[in-house]
Amino acid sequence: MHSDRASLGLRIAAVAGLAFLHLPILLIFLYAFTTEERTYAFPPPGLTTQWFAVAWSRPDIWDALLLSLQVAAVATVLAMILGTLVAAAMSRARFFGREQISLLVLLPIALPGVITGIALRSAFGIMDIPFSTWTIILGHATFCIVIVYNNAVARFRRLSGGVMEASADLGANAFQTFRYVLLPNLGTALLAGGMLAFALSFDEVIVTTFTAGQQATLPIWMLEELIRPRQRPVTNVVAMVVFAATFLPILIAYYLTRNGQELAGSGK
Amino acid sequence: MTAAVEFQSVSRHFGPVKAVDSVDLTIAEGAFFAMLGPSGSGKTTCLRLISGFETPTGGAIRIFGEDVSATPPHLRNVNTVFQDYALFPHMNVRDNVAYGLMVKGMGRAARLARAEEMLALVKLDGYGDRKPAQLSGGQRQRVALARALVNEPRVLLLDEPLGALDLKLREAMQDELKALQHRLGITFIFVTHDQHEALSMADSLAVFNEGRIAQIGTPAEIYDRPATRFVADFVGSSNVLPPDLTRALGGPAQWASLRPENTRLAASGPVTGTVTALRYLGSGTRVVLDLGGTEVAALLPAGQPLPEPGAALSIAFDPAALHVMGDAA
CATH class of the missing domain: 3.40.50.300 (P-loop containing nucleotide triphosphate hydrolases)
Incomplete structure (x- = not known):
């Protein structure tokens, strides 16, 4: 008899694989509540919520969090503007070297972060640009642009050029066409791209290490904190914050683009 | 107006x-x-x-x-x-x-x-x-x-x-x-x-x-x-006859158009050719003849006996159906 259910072995393998991927994340949450502050002994000797209060009252965490939010927000806005413009140019115009430029735009995400980091660091050095919040933002924008571009270019491609002409044909001026036709079709893709870019920027470590100078974003702060065995569970509390700040945007982006496919895949 | x-x-x-x-x-x-x-x-x-x-x-x-x-x-x-x-x-x-x-x-x-x-x-x-x-x-x-x-x-x-x-x-x-x-x-x-x-x-x-x-x-x-x-060829896939063929078929020495539905097959005539292709169209059959290098199609209504490919035949038509054109391409 034919069965739609997977075999037992396959199901066990799938569950084991998912457990391997996600149990460590649960452990991070668990250790945020442990009473032992120097080692991660299992099982935790006791449970407490005191670390949330401790984390709340430490200014270094607030500084790092604010810096991370600031960097992610500005890098995302930059990426959304530039990424959309590049996508529009790539999908609406034909010019010499278009394919090559498309490859160049995608390159930052294909390159190892170490390479991007070193390249930016030496470029900043040669140009005598001191490390600041802006150097971190520039570093993050390199890959955030790609994320937004990828989302936008796929949507542009699905949106048949005919609908823009149809809008003009029916009497709409350029602004009306943008407002009523282009934006509704592009909106969710841009929002999704922006969310993903924000999440990527928020937990970026490698490029940041090379471009941050003395400042610490939240992930950098966590890395430094793990080396010092003092109030370790505070790091776990912060990890939960990073988790929420990156996971939620990605989840929202996922649902946005899923609906978007139904929306834009209906041109013909 | x-x-x-x-x-x-x-x-x-x-x-x-x-x-x-x-x-x-x-x-x-x-x-x-x-x-x-x-x-x-x-x-x-x-x-x-x-x-x-x-x-x-x-x-x-x-x-x-x-x-x-x-x-x-x-x-x-x-x-x-x-x-x-x-x-x-x-x-x-x-x-x-x-x-x-x-x-x-x-x-x-x-x-x-x-x-x-x-x-x-x-x-x-x-x-x-x-x-x-x-x-x-x-x-x-x-x-x-x-x-x-x-x-x-x-x-x-x-x-x-x-x-x-x-x-x-x-x-x-x-x-x-x-x-x-x-x-x-x-x-x-x-x-x-x-x-x-x-x-x-x-x-x-x-x-x-x-x-x-x-x-x-x-x-x-x-x-x-x-x-x-x-136009003759594109609209209705007419037979386009070059001047010498038009004259051989009894017309003036000019380019002419002859509709396949106005073309009949004949056992003999001024120009004979061979049947090169038959295409069944449901309501009739399109028979293509090679007349001295020019392909000429005749549309036979359904029910008529069909020639064999390779058979030697000529064409016949009502002279009024032959439309003489200028030399323009």
Whole structure:
């Protein structure tokens, strides 16, 4: 008899694989509540919520969090503007070297972060640009642009050029066409791209290490904190914050683009 | 009476490519006009010159007497049914139809009521809440039609309007478009590469070839008296006879057109050839003969005995059916 259910072995393998991927994340949450502050002994000797209060009252965490939010927000806005413009140019115009430029735009995400980091660091050095919040933002924008571009270019491609002409044909001026036709079709893709870019920027470590100078974003702060065995569970509390700040945007982006496919895949 | 659309030696060149080359054209108000031609013949570019998505590189275009060469598409009182319909995927059918009224600033209640009227006109009442993706090809086409008509254009352009529909639906839509045009009295201009469509729907048509108009006339004129070899061949796949063959068959020493349906097979005649191909068409069979290097087709009605491939035969026809053309290509 034919069965739609997977075999037992396959199901066990799938569950084991998912457990391997996600149990460590649960452990991070668990250790945020442990009473032992120097080692991660299992099982935790006791449970407490005191670390949330401790984390709340430490200014270094607030500084790092604010810096991370600031960097992610500005890098995302930059990426959304530039990424959309590049996508529009790539999908609406034909010019010499278009394919090559498309490859160049995608390159930052294909390159190892170490390479991007070193390249930016030496470029900043040669140009005598001191490390600041802006150097971190520039570093993050390199890959955030790609994320937004990828989302936008796929949507542009699905949106048949005919609908823009149809809008003009029916009497709409350029602004009306943008407002009523282009934006509704592009909106969710841009929002999704922006969310993903924000999440990527928020937990970026490698490029940041090379471009941050003395400042610490939240992930950098966590890395430094793990080396010092003092109030370790505070790091776990912060990890939960990073988790929420990156996971939620990605989840929202996922649902946005899923609906978007139904929306834009209906041109013909 | 002012012509609905008038082209005065209009050209549209893309670099060295002459998509439209010095075209003169007058389309009367209220006409159902077809632009017929193979792909790349310039017919679609002509349509886009009327809608304003192309600007002429030479000549003048007038719509109801007004020179529109510098008027952008959204300010022309001309609407288009696009080949792929180009419905707005994110709007429901009613909002699609009402779009032209919305951008003009008409109030919501008024424009939606008007959209319902237009949907009733194209027999889609009750479909207003659906999204374009939930409609069949034929229904999308009606939506595109309603959307283009809502602005009450004086000229409606249709770009290969029936190209994406299956045969049965296409024939039904041909009759419907014709009836609709009759009822509204609007000038319809449609582009097609399908000669049957052009001949059956249009009051008059222009046959395009390589950016120029090869012939303008009524369907009967074009079909019975093709002006050039190209028109004879493209419209109705006529037999195009070179001058020496025309003379051998009893005509003048000029290019001539002979319709396959007017051609019969004969056991002997002034020129004999061999049967090279037989094509069964259901209502008849198309028999191709090689007459001294020229392929000549004869359409045999169903039920007639068929020759064997390779048989030696000649052709016969009523001398009145032979249409002599000029030497023009």
